[in-house]
Amino acid sequence: MADKQDTITAIATAPGRGGIGIIRVSGSKSTDIVKCLTGQIPGARKAVFCAFRDQGGAIIDRGIVLYFQRPASFTGEDVIELHAHGGQVVLNMLLKRTKELGARQARPGEFTERAFLNDKLDLIQAEAVADLIDSVSEKAARSAMRSLEGEFSLQIQHITEQLIDIRAVVEGALDFPEEEIDFLADSDVINKIEKCLAAVVEILARAQQGRLLNTGVRVVIIGRPNVGKSSLLNRLLQTERAIVAATPGTTRDVIEDSILLDGLLVNIADTAGLRCSDNPVEQEGVRRAQQEIQRADIIVLVTDSGKAQQDEAAVLKQHVPSGKKTLIVHNKIDLQGKSPCVSAGDQDPPAIDLSAKTGAGINLLKEALINLAGLEDMGEDVVLARTRQIDALDQTRLCIANGLTAYVDIGAAEILAEELRNAQQLLGGITGEFTADDLLGEIFSRFCIGK
Ligand SMILES: Nc1nc2c(ncn2[C@@H]2O[C@H](COP(=O)(O)OP(=O)(O)O)[C@@H](O)[C@H]2O)c(=O)[nH]1
Ligand SMILES: [Mg+2]
Structure with missing residues (x-):
């Protein structure tokens, strides 16, 4: 656990360029550090514009300093915030200066950890x-x-x-x-x-x-070669993410990306078509597809609506562990002039007739995914966990x-x-x-x- 005696420092803003960058210091030496840096201890909770100086007295930057006196601070200790210009060099010079003056680099989460240890937050709040x-x-x-x-x-x-x-x-x-x-x-x-x-x-x-809402779900698209898995991925992502081709066996690597459905993060992976192949690269693709199936929360099995569907059960039996949440997509309905629809059998996984090419029925698939993921409309009652x-x-x-x-x-x-x-x-x-x-x-x- 943190040694409550030492003083910690870190750049609190994200790396990169920005109008403002913030250094945060917490611990008993905070006031000494700010005095050396700025020549004064600012009044608590007052924004004071001042110069931040190095050891020789040269100005590193000018900015705002804020002092939160313990225990009325995020960590419960004396906290100083230096609001400087948001460049990495300037911020690193300031960070180095706070270390010279007796602070040490904070570990990830250490400010929040101190807030927890000083009873400012409980663990649920800290994680939140x-x-x-x-x-x-x-x-x-x-x-x-x-x-x-x-x-x-x-x-x-x-x-x-x-x-x-x-x-x-x-x-x-x-x-x-x-x-x-x-x-x-x-x-x-x-x-x-x-x-x-x-x-x-x-x-x-x-x-x-x-x-x-916190973790999202992993959806994996599987099926025989050429049924339109990559087309479906592209349609869901609304980009040409995966190569679509009339040649069977095009996709080998697992291709994945994510979308938000109703606030739910859905990670979607497209996989190599499941078939026996002599080609070692394709074999590896199939092996990776099988690996993805194990990790998936939801499987989307794509078939060609124009072809007989008996194969579905065989693919599920061979490749999908029983109990895994599954949806079936009958793709390419545009070729049959069919309309999109959902059919929910009592025992079989729900099936959706759609066209990845025209987009007809994609919303039905999205709804089915949200339902299967278990996202409900709980309004204001949900607490992140x-x-x-x-x-x-x-x-x-x-x-x-x-x-x-x-x-x-x-x-x-x-x-x-x-x-x-x-x-x-x-x-x-x-x-x-x-x-x-x-x-x-x-x-x-x-x-x-x-x-
Ligand atoms: N007409 C029609 N063709 C499709 C549809 N989806 C995919 N295709 C075509 O089917 C072929 C194979 O598609 P692809 O997405 O690469 O299939 P994958 O091998 O399962 O990834 C390509 O020529 C696609 O243009 C669809 O809904 N309708
Ligand atoms: Mg493909």
């Missing part, structure tokens, strides 16, 4: 900072902001409070074994646990939507459900108490109340520098 910066769509950014504002944390807190309340009753009852059953029945404990469980399920659903948080919420749900079953079925109040304790522990891991140091290190190391 990174997710807001990395968000790929407005929807994702708004959800990240809701998490950063503490909506997600508040919901976890509510559930934790309910759990504490229930645990007090259950553990109290365990202390008086003779009256245990009556006591628990009187206290309406089952009803309370069911309510708590429902709350976990609800927040889990919102968080799952948030994770979807990560797999770590979803897993913990899901385990929390399981613990509470197991405890409830054990109590209802066999009256095992000890098991109930144990499971409720585990559930509370899991929730504490989400907010960072009980989170192992190495996990914290890993979480923060994925941040960008200066954040």
